[in-house]
Amino acid sequence: MAGEERESPSLAGDRGEAEQPRGAVFSGAAAEVVQARDVSGGVHFHARPQPPEAPRPRQLPVSTGPFVNRGSELHRLDGLLRPNAGTAPVCVLAGTAGVGKTSLALHWAHRASGHFPDGQLYVNLRGYDPGAPVQPAQALAGFLTALDVPSRAVPADPEAAAGLYRSLLADRQVLVVLDNAASTAQIRPLLPGTPSSLALVTSRSRLSGLAVREGAFRLTLDTLREGEAVALLRTVTSVHRRTDRPESLAELARLCARLPLALRIAAERAAARPHLGIEHLVRDLRDESALWEVLTIGEDEEEEAVRTVFACSYRALPPEAARLFRLLGTHPGPEFGTAAAAAVGGVGSSRAEQLLDTLVGSHLLEQRAPDRYEFHDLLRAYAADRARQDEPPPERAAALHRTLSWYLHTADAAQAVLNPHEPRVALPAPVPGTAPASFAGHTAAHEWYQRERANLLAAVRAAVASGDDRTAWQLPLVLRSIHMLHNPFEEWLTLSGLGLEAARREGDRKAEAELLESLGMAHTQAHRLEEAAEHHTAALRLRRTLGERSNVALSLNDLGLTRLRSRSLREAADWFAEAEALFEELGDAGWAATVRGNLAEVRYEQGELHRAEPALVRTLEEHRRRSARGGEGNTLRLLSAVFRESGREVEALGAAREAVGISRRSQNRMWEAYWLLDQAAAERALGDTESALASLHRSTALHRDLGDRAREARARHATGSLLRSLGRPTEAADLHRQAADVHRANGDRWQLALALAGLAAALRAGPSAADSGGQPPDEAEAHFAEASRLLATFDDARAARESARIEEWR
Numbered sequence: 001m002a003g004e005e006r007e008s009p010s011l012a013g014d015r016g017e018a019e020q021p022r023g024a025v026f027s028g029a030a031a032e033v034v035q036a037r038d039v040s041g042g043v044h045f046h047a048r049p050q051p052p053e054a055p056r057p058r059q060l061p062v063s064t065g066p067f068v069n070r071g072s073e074l075h076r077l078d079g080l081l082r083p084n085a086g087t088a089p090v091c092v093l094a095g096t097a098g099v100g101k102t103s104l105a106l107h108w109a110h111r112a113s114g115h116f117p118d119g120q121l122y123v124n125l126r127g128y129d130p131g132a133p134v135q136p137a138q139a140l141a142g143f144l145t146a147l148d149v150p151s152r153a154v155p156a157d158p159e160a161a162a163g164l165y166r167s168l169l170a171d172r173q174v175l176v177v178l179d180n181a182a183s184t185a186q187i188r189p190l191l192p193g194t195p196s197s198l199a200l201v202t203s204r205s206r207l208s209g210l211a212v213r214e215g216a217f218r219l220t221l222d223t224l225r226e227g228e229a230v231a232l233l234r235t236v237t238s239v240h241r242r243t244d245r246p247e248s249l250a251e252l253a254r255l256c257a258r259l260p261l262a263l264r265i266a267a268e269r270a271a272a273r274p275h276l277g278i279e280h281l282v283r284d285l286r287d288e289s290a291l292w293e294v295l296t297i298g299e300d301e302e303e304e305a306v307r308t309v310f311a312c313s314y315r316a317l318p319p320e321a322a323r324l325f326r327l328l329g330t331h332p333g334p335e336f337g338t339a340a341a342a343a344v345g346g347v348g349s350s351r352a353e354q355l356l357d358t359l360v361g362s363h364l365l366e367q368r369a370p371d372r373y374e375f376h377d378l379l380r381a382y383a384a385d386r387a388r389q390d391e392p393p394p395e396r397a398a399a400l401h402r403t404l405s406w407y408l409h410t411a412d413a414a415q416a417v418l419n420p421h422e423p424r425v426a427l428p429a430p431v432p433g434t435a436p437a438s439f440a441g442h443t444a445a446h447e448w449y450q451r452e453r454a455n456l457l458a459a460v461r462a463a464v465a466s467g468d469d470r471t472a473w474q475l476p477l478v479l480r481s482i483h484m485l486h487n488p489f490e491e492w493l494t495l496s497g498l499g500l501e502a503a504r505r506e507g508d509r510k511a512e513a514e515l516l517e518s519l520g521m522a523h524t525q526a527h528r529l530e531e532a533a534e535h536h537t538a539a540l541r542l543r544r545t546l547g548e549r550s551n552v553a554l555s556l557n558d559l560g561l562t563r564l565r566s567r568s569l570r571e572a573a574d575w576f577a578e579a580e581a582l583f584e585e586l587g588d589a590g591w592a593a594t595v596r597g598n599l600a601e602v603r604y605e606q607g608e609l610h611r612a613e614p615a616l617v618r619t620l621e622e623h624r625r626r627s628a629r630g631g632e633g634n635t636l637r638l639l640s641a642v643f644r645e646s647g648r649e650v651e652a653l654g655a656a657r658e659a660v661g662i663s664r665r666s667q668n669r670m671w672e673a674y675w676l677l678d679q680a681a682a683e684r685a686l687g688d689t690e691s692a693l694a695s696l697h698r699s700t701a702l703h704r705d706l707g708d709r710a711r712e713a714r715a716r717h718a719t720g721s722l723l724r725s726l727g728r729p730t731e732a733a734d735l736h737r738q739a740a741d742v743h744r745a746n747g748d749r750w751q752l753a754l755a756l757a758g759l760a761a762a763l764r765a766g767p768s769a770a771d772s773g774g775q776p777p778d779e780a781e782a783h784f785a786e787a788s789r790l791l792a793t794f795d796d797a798r799a800a801r802e803s804a805r806i807e808e809w810r
Contacts, residue, residue, distance in 0.1 A: 059123075091201065094203055116197070152487045156487075252266060268313075310378075324341065324347070328345075329381075330400050334454060405436075417439045418442060418481070422484070456475065459475060473508070476499030480492075536559045580595040597619040609642050609646055636655045640656035640682055641681070676702075679695050729765040739755040750799075
């Protein structure tokens with residue numbers, strides 16, 4: 001829980017952003033500002049990208065089993081590939097459950113993949129699963145990550161994420177398979193924006209809105225004709241059964257309602273019993289069908305047929321496999337691995353793997369990737385129904401309890417590797433019968449988290465639904481330390497909100513305060529500063545009531561950070577001063593030093609260098625005494641800025657280089673990216689523009705890879721300012737404009753004002769509209785005027801100096 005002993009983060013006081021795990025590898029898209037050397041050795045920056053080869057995702061799952069029939073449908077789909085086919089870049093495969101929509105879509109997608117050289121994207125939207133369907137924002141996050149956007153760079157706003165997705169697909173040839181869609185609202189944000197790509201959608205609904213608005217091509221699948229159904233049965237059984245009579249196979253096909261899903265399951269059962277006559281299977285299905293006719297009212301023929309086949313195959317399973325099948329119906333998420341299945345069943349991992357193989361072999365479970373299994377949505381509903389009928393309530397509850405315990409403790413193990421500087425949440429021992437996973441390194445832990453994100457959210461919701469409020473708030477707190485690193489904002493906010501409600505129901509006020517703090521952190525990192533302040537204020541109020549003085553001091557620091565980010569500097573100073581005094585009273589020298597550094601940054605931003613420097617020197621001594629490398633480097637960064645503005649450029653460069661050296665020895669790209677901004681400023685102050693441009697280039701590229709758009713924009717602005725001083729105003733204007741767009745979207749008035757002033761100055765320095773078609777002078781004046789209005793909302797000395805500089809430029 002927060003407030004226990006830990007090394008305090010120190011990236012401009014940003015709790016939770018300072019410690020990037022060692023060994024982290026980021027492979028995001030290349031920075032849009034690129035560096036090149038000409039024959040004279042000079043460094044040039046271009047405002048337009050020189051992109052590397054674009055990523056080519058290959059997300060299509062493996063097709064299931066042999067594919068027969070559907071020749072007419074495949075021919076019509078092939079027509080979409082012909083040049084000038086006259087069809088929209090959206091195709092809907094519609095049809096009833098079990099009719100083979102996904103099988104046809106995947107078979108054709110693999111066959112047509114060569115026509116989409118830039119990749120294939122796939123998502124199962126789970127529109128008809130018993131659980132919650134996949135939200136568009138979740139699917140977009142997965143697609144953007146596959147397109148090489150770092151997870152931290154995925155916009156929190158769904159519309160912004162959709163816009164970025166469409167931009168990345170523009171002019172690319174990508175096939176997007178949207179499987180099991182429930183509604184047009186679910187898939188519309190996932191559609192490519194240009195005709196060079198194709199979206200292939202499967203749904204039980206006709207999705208008429210797509211035909212009306214997007215002009216989608218629709219292909220409705222009917223059940224197979226009798227001859228096609230018999231051909232499918234023979235294809236699956238031919239190796240093992242060669243003497244089955246056509247009329248018996250036709251009867252079997254009729255009992256399966258000629259639905260491919262039911263036919264495959266029935267055929268697999270027949271193939272597994274080659275010495276048993278097909279008539280026996282037909283008789284079993286007739287008997288089961290009669291039973292369903294008694295038990296069901298008003299269900300259509302196809303649903304009765306599918307349930308009949310399911311029941312017949314389920315009853316043929318060995319008892320232990322049947323037990324795991326129905327218990328997997330209690331698993332909260334849409335898919336799972338062997339270790340999670342073992343926890344559900346309370347069996348060992350090797351035994352679970354054997355039982356899963358049995359279920360896959362019976363076509364009651366699908367294996368989509370190594371160690372990843374999922375149900376067809378109808379089978380998942382059937383498994384859950386069998387669990388309700390065949391398992392006593394205590395056994396169902398125990399299975400869910402084991403599952404939730406496994407996810408909780410495995411997430412805790414991942415957190416310990418991914419963000420080891422954060423304290424661990426005190427957890428009960430794992431439930432007997434579970435074996436939580438452990439991780440050898442950062443990569444394994446990160447991959448597990450990315451794979452299980454949907455399941456972790458489902459686990460919290462299942463805990464809430466089952467009344468397990470303790471797990472419902474513990475799991476979001478465990479995940480908070482991972483969310484700090486990756487910024488999955490909507491997921492972070494949703495989980496923390498569910499956890500907060502659970503903690504309040506349980507009456508655990510300490511947990512309530514922790515979750516309020518988590519919500520405050522999420523809002524702060526998402527630049528929603530007013531919401532952040534509301535949650536941190538509520539956490540502070542509660543912690544004061546509880547008498548948790550150390551945690552009170554943390555909340556005071558958190559509130560100071562929200563005010564520092566919004567440049568409410570007097571308020572920030574008050575919060576930091578109170579936090580520092582309390583930490584010193586408590587004898588917590590580490591946190592006192594961190595908060596002192598935050599307060600010194602406020603003094604620097606206020607232009608009070610004489611007050612900032614001694615506080616930073618004292619802070620640096622304390623961080624060095626405690627070997628707090630992050631705190632030491634960040635303090636050196638701030639000292640570099642103070643030295644530079646005091647006219648001590650050589651000292652400024654020395655401090656900045658020492659800070660960057662710490663970041664590189666620590667293999668911490670986040671620190672390096674940020675601290676390079678001050679190194680570049682010191683290099684520029686000493687007249688070393690080539691080194692300054694190189695530092696800014698690396699800072700821009702790192703921030704882009706890290707997904708920190710705000711600091712990437714600051715690097716662009718600094719690059720634009722330097723290019724403007726070198727007589728390259730057109731390139732400078734482009735960079736300032738890009739920075740301004742980001743800061744405007746974030747609501748950062750201070751940085752927006754600086755970027756607009758830089759943009760206006762670059763436009764004034766550029767060619768005039770009269771002699772070369774450049775930007776008209778009144779555009780520059782408009783940007784100067786807006787910058788002046790924004791700066792007038794601040795009352796510190798630095799803001800006054802910036803306003804005076806604008807008047808000089810105007």
